[in-house]
Amino acid sequence: MGKLMRYHHAASARPTRTLRKACTAALIALAAATMLQPALASDNWSKIRPGLFQDRVIATDAAQIVELVTPARAQDAAVVPITIRTRVPQGTERYISKLYLVIDKNPAPLAAVFSMTPDLGRADIETRVRIEEYTDVRVIVEMNDGSLHMSSNYVKASGGCSAPAAKDPAEAAAGIGRMKLALEQSGSLDQPQQVQLMIRHPNFSGLAMDQVTRLYTPPHFVRHLEVAYNGKRILSAETDISISENPNFRFYFVPHKEGTLTVEAIDSQDLSYKTSLAVKAN
Numbered sequence: 332m333g334k335l336m337r338y339h340h341a342a343s344a345r346p347t348r349t350l351r352k353a354c355t356a357a358l359i360a361l362a363a364a365t366m367l368q369p370a371l372a373s374d375n376w377s378k379i380r381p382g383l384f385q386d387r388v389i390a391t392d393a394a395q396i397v398e399l400v401t402p403a404r405a406q407d408a409a410v411v412p413i414t415i416r417t418r419v420p421q422g423t424e425r426y427i428s429k430l431y432l433v434i435d436k437n438p439a440p441l442a443a444v445f446s447m448t449p450d451l452g453r454a455d456i457e458t459r460v461r462i463e464e465y466t467d468v469r470v471i472v473e474m475n476d477g478s479l480h481m482s483s484n485y486v487k488a489s490g491g492c493s494a495p496a497a498k499d500p501a502e503a504a505a506g507i508g509r510m511k512l513a514l515e516q517s518g519s520l521d522q523p524q525q526v527q528l529m530i531r532h533p534n535f536s537g538l539a540m541d542q543v544t545r546l547y548t549p550p551h552f553v554r555h556l557e558v559a560y561n562g563k564r565i566l567s568a569e570t571d572i573s574i575s576e577n578p579n580f581r582f583y584f585v586p587h588k589e590g591t592l593t594v595e596a597i598d599s600q601d602l603s604y605k606t607s608l609a610v611k612a613n
Contacts, residue, residue, distance in 0.1 A: 375435040376467065383431065383441070384479060389471065393480035394418075396427075399470045401484045408491030410459050410575045415470050417454040421447065427454040429473040434573050436466035438492055438538060442573035450565040452523030452585035459575040461491035461536065493538040496548070496576060503533035503576075508604035512594060515581075520612050523583040528558075530579070530596055530604070536572040553578050555597040560610075561590035586610050 380389075400414035419427055430445040447454045462468070469483040496503060509531035514524055530553060537550030550572060558566040565584050584592070593607045 375440065376433075376469070379433060379435065379440050383433075384471070387477075387479055389479040389481050391481055393472065393482040396474075396480040397430075397470055397472045397482050399468065399482040399484050401468055401486050403485075403487060405462060405486060405488035405491075408462050408488035409494040411462050411486065411488055411491065413456075413458050413460050413468070415454075415456045417472070419454070419474075421449045421451050421454055423449050426475050427472055428475045430454065430456060431469075431471040431473070432458075432460075433469040433471065434460060434462060434466055435469070436464050437461070437573050438463060438536075439571045439573055441571060443568055443570045446567045448565050450560065450563070450585060451583050453583040455581075455583055457579075457581035459579055460573050461494070461575055462486055462488035462573075463492040463538075464489045491575075492536045492572065493540075495539045495542055496533055496535065506531045508532065508596070508602065510594060510596065510604055510606035512592060512606055512608040514608070514610070520586055520588060523585050524610075525581060525583050526592065526608075528556075528580045528582070528594055529577065531577055532596075532598065534572065534574055534576045534578060538572075550599060552599050553596050554599050556580070557595045557597075558582070558584075559593050560584060560586065561588075 396417065396419055398416040398418070400416065402411065405411040413432065415430060415432070417427055419425065421427065426449045427447050429447065432442040432444075433440050434442050442460055443458070445454075445456055465487050466485070467483050468486050469481055472480045474480070511527075511529045513527045515527060516525070532553050534552040535548045535550050536552070537547060539548055540546065541548050552572050553570055553574065556566075556568040556570065557564065566582060568580075570578070589611050591607050592610055593605065596604045598604075
């Protein structure tokens with residue numbers, strides 16, 4: 332009888348151990364799959380979305396409207412290149428009116444809102460951003476008819492918002508506000524011309540610790556851009572701490588005649604910086 336009981340106990344234990352091993356293997360596989368899979372519908376986005384767009388419909392198949400280009404894994408989380416390529420010409424009847432750049436898991440998820448006009452010809456934008464942790468990056472296009480279209484990429488990067496500045500704060504402040512405007516190519520009139528705008532500004536996020544004082548450097552960043560041609564606004568942007576140190580933007584505009592391209596940048600301390608560029612026909 333004792334042998335029978337010992338046999339019954341051993342026989343009962345075998346499937347239990349087998350089941351335990353199977354469950355452990357399944358949990359490991361599930362954990363690995365979860366770590367590798369992007370959070371395409373992150374909890375952060377479900378909180379951000381209503382504040383920006385309420386219950387408006389956002390089309391997720393934006394292939395015919397916009398392409399978002401990002402690295403899958405950033406080399407430097409404090410300087411992540413972002414390219415927004417639009418596929419809709421900026422006409423007078425149909426055009427992109429706004430581009431929203433959202434970084435779901437950043438401390439300030441709404442990195443920028445670009446207000447566009449038909450005078451741009453193309454609504455493409457290039458810039459560089461900080462990314463604090465692995466996250467979805469999104470661009471939401473708002474057409475002039477009010478329709479919304481979204482494209483998103485998952486980017487592996489961490490520590491970009493809390494990374495210390497590349498330069499000493501005093502050195503960075505010495506050249507603050509210097510700007511440079513340049514046409515990528517000398518173009519003819521009535522054609523979209525690409526412009527590069529470079530701004531000397533530390534764009535302190537308020538999250539980086541000074542390695543000498545061990546204190547957090549207060550936030551100080553470019554918050555608004557206004558671009559005009561011959562006195563007419565063609566592009567504006569509201570920006571936040573997610574834009575990298577020394578902000579850099581590329582955009583297009585169509586000069587229909589010779590004139591002057593002007594840019595005004597205003598930072599979070601309400602300091603204003605201006606620059607201009609004479610545009611001449613070939």
